[in-house]
Amino acid sequence: MTEKSKLSPSQWIDLLAKEELPAITSIASLLDKFSNDDISSIPKLSKVILHDQALSSCLLRVANSSHRSPIKKITTVSRAAIVLGIHAVKNICLTAKILDGLLKSKNLAPPVYDRLMMLMANAFYAGLLARIMVPNYDENTQEEVYLAAMLYHIGETSFWSTGIPLTEKLIQRADMPVADFQQYCASKTGVKFKDLSIGLAKTWNLGDMLVKSLDRPESRTIEMKIISYANQLTSAIASPPKNKAQFDQLLTDISQLMNTDVRTLKAKIERTRTDALELLNSYGAEVLESYIKPLPKSDDFESTLPQEAEVELNKEQALLRSLQLLTRLTKNHNSVNSYLAQALKDAVQIFGLDRCSFWVLNSEKTQIETRMTFDSDGQPMVYNRTILLDQGDNVMGFTLRQESSVLINDYTQAKWRNFMTVEIERLINKGAICISPVKIGDKAIGLITTHTLDKSKKISPENFSQLSFLLDHLNMCLSRMAVN
Numbered sequence: 001m002t003e004k005s006k007l008s009p010s011q012w013i014d015l016l017a018k019e020e021l022p023a024i025t026s027i028a029s030l031l032d033k034f035s036n037d038d039i040s041s042i043p044k045l046s047k048v049i050l051h052d053q054a055l056s057s058c059l060l061r062v063a064n065s066s067h068r069s070p071i072k073k074i075t076t077v078s079r080a081a082i083v084l085g086i087h088a089v090k091n092i093c094l095t096a097k098i099l100d101g102l103l104k105s106k107n108l109a110p111p112v113y114d115r116l117m118m119l120m121a122n123a124f125y126a127g128l129l130a131r132i133m134v135p136n137y138d139e140n141t142q143e144e145v146y147l148a149a150m151l152y153h154i155g156e157t158s159f160w161s162t163g164i165p166l167t168e169k170l171i172q173r174a175d176m177p178v179a180d181f182q183q184y185c186a187s188k189t190g191v192k193f194k195d196l197s198i199g200l201a202k203t204w205n206l207g208d209m210l211v212k213s214l215d216r217p218e219s220r221t222i223e224m225k226i227i228s229y230a231n232q233l234t235s236a237i238a239s240p241p242k243n244k245a246q247f248d249q250l251l252t253d254i255s256q257l258m259n260t261d262v263r264t265l266k267a268k269i270e271r272t273r274t275d276a277l278e279l280l281n282s283y284g285a286e287v288l289e290s291y292i293k294p295l296p297k298s299d300d301f302e303s304t305l306p307q308e309a310e311v312e313l314n315k316e317q318a319l320l321r322s323l324q325l326l327t328r329l330t331k332n333h334n335s336v337n338s339y340l341a342q343a344l345k346d347a348v349q350i351f352g353l354d355r356c357s358f359w360v361l362n363s364e365k366t367q368i369e370t371r372m373t374f375d376s377d378g379q380p381m382v383y384n385r386t387i388l389l390d391q392g393d394n395v396m397g398f399t400l401r402q403e404s405s406v407l408i409n410d411y412t413q414a415k416w417r418n419f420m421t422v423e424i425e426r427l428i429n430k431g432a433i434c435i436s437p438v439k440i441g442d443k444a445i446g447l448i449t450t451h452t453l454d455k456s457k458k459i460s461p462e463n464f465s466q467l468s469f470l471l472d473h474l475n476m477c478l479s480r481m482a483v484n
Contacts, residue, residue: 009191013199016158027097028204031090041086046078049093058096059089061282065275087143094206095150099124099285105161111171116160121291122234123150123157124280128272130230133258134223145223148210149230155196159189222257229254233269237293244301252380253337256372261380266295315350319466322346326477336478337372340438340448343474345378347450350470351463352376354431354453357383358438360446361400366390368447387423395419395435400444405436405468409458430455434464436471440478448474 007015017025030048034041049056056077063080064073074080081089102120127150131142160167170185186192198214201207213227233254236247248262255265277289313321322342329339340358348356354376359368366389373383389397398419399406409432411420427433431453438446448471452459459467 007190009195009199012159012189012191012196013203016162016196017200017203020162021101021158023101024094024097025204027094028206031094032205034086034090042078042081042089045086045089046081049077049089054100055093055096058283059092062092062096062279065278065282085139085143087140091143091147094147095124095127096283098151098154099283099288102157102161103285103287105163107163108160109163109168109171111174112160112163112167115171115174116157117288118238118291119153119157119160120285121288122231122238123153124285124288125237125273125276125292126150126152126230126234128276128279129233129269130226132268132272133226133230133254141223144207144209145226147207148213148223149227151197151201151206151210152213152227152231153193153197154200155198156193158200159193159196225257229257237295238291240296240300242301244298247296247301249338249341252341253335255380256337256341259382259384261382269295315466318346318350319470322350322470323473326473330477330480336440336481339474339478339481340372341374341380343471344372344374344448347448347467347470348374348376349378351450351459351467353450353459354457355381355383355449355451357385357449357451358446359385359387359396359449361444368396371446385423385427387421387427393419394421394424396424396447399435399447400437403437403439403444405434405464405471407459407461407464408433408435429453432457432459434459434467436468437475438471438478439475440482 031045034045049059059077059080060074063084074083084092099120102116105116108116127146130149131146134142134145137145160171166188170188173184174181176184182193194214198211201210201214209223209227213224229250232250236250241247251262251265255262258265273292273294276292280286280288280292325342325346326339329342344356344358347353355373357370357373360371361368367386368389369386370383373381375381387394387396389400395406395408395416408416408428410416411425411428411433427449428451431451433452434450436448436450437444438448450459450467
């Protein structure tokens, strides 16, 4: 390929699809002819695969891997298609051709080769991690999420595989911050890598989920979050951020989305890494194995929160630090979950509480359910509760209406008699509770509850006042984030 730069997006896409990666274009076009109906498509697709000996062998190796856990050894393509399903078989075939096509890239400068290998390994790992984040979804959705996460950066990956002289010039600036490097490459090529990914996804008809994740990143569906999180996670594992707190926050966000704890999530990540290494061997892509790293250790980060925590802070100093951290988040355009997690962890530790939860209000405003909970050590925990708001009056609905925090040290007092339900009494469990509204602007999105579970422990008026101030500051930060 001759030197190319400043082409239009459509020219770049046409060049990559037809000149650089024709084998991928061919297999994508072929697979698109078969519907995801197992009954009608499996016999026809099996016959096509049998004509490609390398693809047939790869399919059987993947089908018999421990990752797929077949009941007994699969020896025929048709049997593999029946056991795995048409959607999975199509994804295996596409993955095989993509890995094979990109690995055949020639005349790459060593730094360009390293970047291509890193992107390919991250992409493959991201697809597998995305799949474990949706364990309760149907198999077709799991396959869609896998493919979308794996091909999220296919535009950039395809670009580096070209080996044109421009890649050697651009790679010299790869030590720039990620966003700056992406912008620099766009200024020199005339196209954003994301637009290349969108164009190739549409050209190869790789599914609405991938296109939506790229073209409509503002969508907040769980699938879109998972695709983004999976790619953020693989990038952070490959190149740990300077601050360990950033990585820990990413793990916390993912564990909350999966409704699990960080320890369990880490175990699943390590098991998935083992699966990835085995599968790369099955795909004949062993060269990528060294690029799939284990979870980073504390020494892999330049700064860690424990170093800051070694300095003993009194309550007022800790509260001020929490306010500063929340304010700092507004400057970095973080997600709502980041603000909530920071506030919940700080609240439970600063005021010596036993549990702190965020409850989200449903769209009909008929119930609230827990979405995020931290224990007394500031660690995320699994705590699933739902409270109805449309079956008589209760203190949760009362707090939402009056839009200010409520403190209950003894729910048996007469003033609370008309606001108690069986669910709320169980929630308080003879302890004390502070209930605070969570708002973005004028819109209430839920509640935060902070608890003591020992009947001998009360929440003092001073602590209640300071806690309310912290959570009011959270609301202000959330509102400011929404405006920005």
